[in-house]
Amino acid sequence: MLELQYELESKAAKWYATIDIANAFFSIPLAAECRPQFAFTWRGVQYTWNRLPQGWKHSPTISHGLIQTALEKGGAPEHLQYIDDIIVWGNKAEEVFKKGKRIIQILLKAGFAIKKSKVKGPAQEIQFLGIKWQDGRRHVPMDVVNKIAAMSPPANKKETQAFLGLVGFWRMHIPGYSQLVSPLYRVTRKKNYFEWGLEQQQAFEHIKQEIARAVALGPVRTGPTVQNVLYTAAGEHGLTWSLWQKTAGETRGRPLGFWSRGYRGSEAHYTPTEKEILAAYEGIRAASEVVGTEASLLLAPRLPVLHWMFKGNMPSTHHATSATWSKWVALITQRARLGKPNHPGILEEIMDWPEGRDFGALPEEVARAQEAPPYNELPEDERRYALFTDGSCRVVGNHRKWKAAVWSPTRQVVEATEGEGESSQFAEVKAIQLALKIAE
Incomplete structure (x- = not known):
């Protein structure tokens, strides 16, 4: 689903329309020889499904594939599809209307049912996959904000897990999410008794506040004037990184996403340098999913990273294994070498953590850090x-x-x-x- 979201962000459209196929699973007949696999007994009578049943783990995959095939064979205009949800976009309402109409015609011809109530748009704001879209930007819908704001403190582990599942869907909108919700995760562990204390209440209120003021993400832009800036940092309790874009004529950058996670296993015992390298490694992986592997990055860690990656050997004091260092070096150096001559895939500048700040450094202004002699x-x-x-x-x-x-x-x-x-x-x-x- 994330890949679809990133792709839709890159469209930066003005108008949208969505189509939700009615009873998509029940529109797909089962082959006669497969029906015995779906036999069941109810009130002493044996039945079997003759249509693709709800709840079977393979139903979404089969449904998605058949709908996709029908759209491809019918020559559908540009769209994005997730199982039975489809979205089209464009810069004019008439353009979007024609695209939506063509897709509906193809689906009806293929035997799928479309209800008028399941078709939304053309509109400049629309919800798709539970997310509000406008100008290629992802927003947290106001009904979601209100629902979370109205929630009472959980009374048990199950309610806590439900709350975390709801807010976790929006974690990319919230800087330092993992660190914020850490007290809540602790009370959900099997080995721990459920005890809702002051720390949990503060975290609960804090995350609701962050959801209420969550920023929109995107759109993902491309071109020679676009600058992708990746900020990475390793803190006491985990890693944080965020990706921003700035283009000509903008005084502020736009966020594309915020990520965070706690330390896993032996990572908590890494040296400060290793933790910063780990944050950069995770950040580069995430950024590549959003802007692609060929877009250049300005890497902004809190300690020099590229120097160690190109040095070719580990520092004398280290805790990460040789295999881990090799993994870091392989990804970061390969990503750094991509790009045009005299324009590497990754440039590095050491700077402060950025949320809310402008960044105006151009690639020509970046100075590489070098290790000094005694x-x-x-x-x-x-x-x-x-x-x-x-x-x-x-x-x-x-x-x-x-x-x-x-x-x-x-x-x-x-x-x-x-x-x-x-x-x-x-x-x-x-x-x-x-x-x-x-x-x-």
Whole structure:
């Protein structure tokens, strides 16, 4: 279903129409020799289906395939199909009406039934697969927002799972979704008793607020003026990444999606560098599904990634296995080498996490990070530009307090910043950001 959503985002249409085939399964007769497989007994009498039954696991696949074949043989205009749901689009209402009419004619000729109430549009806003579409952008429908906002706190594991299933469908609209709902997932585990506490209530209210203010995603655009920016970050509790687009004449970028997940297994024990590489790896995989594998990316991690990927060997201190490193290197270097000469598939710029911020860096402005030699091996005229960074964290009462600092031994430059609620790894990254600002 995600592939259909990404493709529909790329259309950026002004008008839409949807067609839902009535009783699609029951429109498909079963072969006589197959009917005994669907025999059942009710009130002592044995029956069998002679039409494709609802509830059989293969019915959706068979139905989708037969409808698709009928549309292809009939020469249907451009459309997208998911089982018995079909959508057409265009820049004018008349164009969309003609496309919809042609598809209905093909389906009727193939023996499928169409009810007028199942045909929607042409319209500039429409719902397809439960999603509101407008100008090629995905929106959370207002009825969904209202339904979630009106929900009471779950009273047991089953109700919690139902709530998570409902909000989880919209996770790509919510930055840091996995971290937000983590307290709710904990109470659904089999080994845990259901105990709804303050942490769960806060997470429940927070996710409802995020759904209410969820941003629209898309459209996916292509062309030489389009810039795809992938922000990746590894936090204390998991990975987050988001994909944005900006084109000529726009002052702000448009989000294409937000992703997040917790650490799995040994990933929690990775070094900070490995976690950032893992976030970039997952981000590049997700971005490739949205914009394709040939579109160039501006990768914006919080630590240098491409340097390690092209270096060809692992750092002396690492926790990920050699096989994992090989997997990272294979994907990222292959993706980076795609593209035209002097225009690599991936460029890298270290920058802050972006939600709500503009990004204006052009590929020509991107500077690649390189590993510096030891300080005592630097030429004397370069030592005055050297900067040392450090970050630390300590627990005071029930609060984490972190501090990041930058120091120059020759210029006696000292800068520091501090805050609460983050780890020592976060402080180290902030120190690097401070150093980069000083270096400018």
